[in-house]
Amino acid sequence: MTKTKVIAITGASSGMGKAALQLFAQRGWIVYGGARRVENIPTGTNIHPIKLDITDSESNHHFINTLLTEQQHIDVLINNAGYGEGGPVEEIPLEKVRKQFETNFFGAVELTKLILPKMRSQNVGRIVNISSIGGDLYMPLNAYYHASKAALQQWSDALDTEVQQFGIRSVIVQPGGTQSSWSKITMDNVRKNLKPDSAYLPFVNSGWYLI
Structure with a gap:
């Protein structure tokens, strides 16, 4: 008897x-969805929402x-949860840098x-690890995001070489822009992380890096 496929998805x-x-x-898999905002996880047949803080x-x-x-x-784990702790390298507090890596990598x-x-x-x-094209590319005000995604990619590829012998694969997915709140949250974080007298304020206000 074939078992129903089971998948865990974060974020x-x-x-x-x-x-x-x-x-x-919809395709009949049993899905365990984890997120901090568990109330926003869709409900329905085959869905098991669970409150999850991957940090x-x-x-x-x-x-x-x-x-x-x-x-x-x-059968499958999709490590999808992540966010962007935007801001100048110099001004993002170290505790937020650690939070970025706890969320995007260590979780x-x-x-x-x-x-x-x-x-x-x-x-x-x-094991499906959701990285980003930002794991290979970089832009201003997102250094720690890029670093965390690059770390995820190298770790995932190294893991894959270790677990293939057990019938397991670890793969990376590198999406580009998607319809989500990621960009807004990142830019909100840029503003929050800027000091009132920041030397980077004119650079941020110019917006040229968003073109």
């Missing part, structure tokens, strides 16, 4: 994560443990480490 309350959740559910280890363990307890297997690392033993025991599995 499932908006953008690509939300769209992926709806698509897989919190306890939350990550709860997300994966719930899925494995209820389903006993997992994916921990969730992957939590599901790998089960995927190895199954001899099959797929």
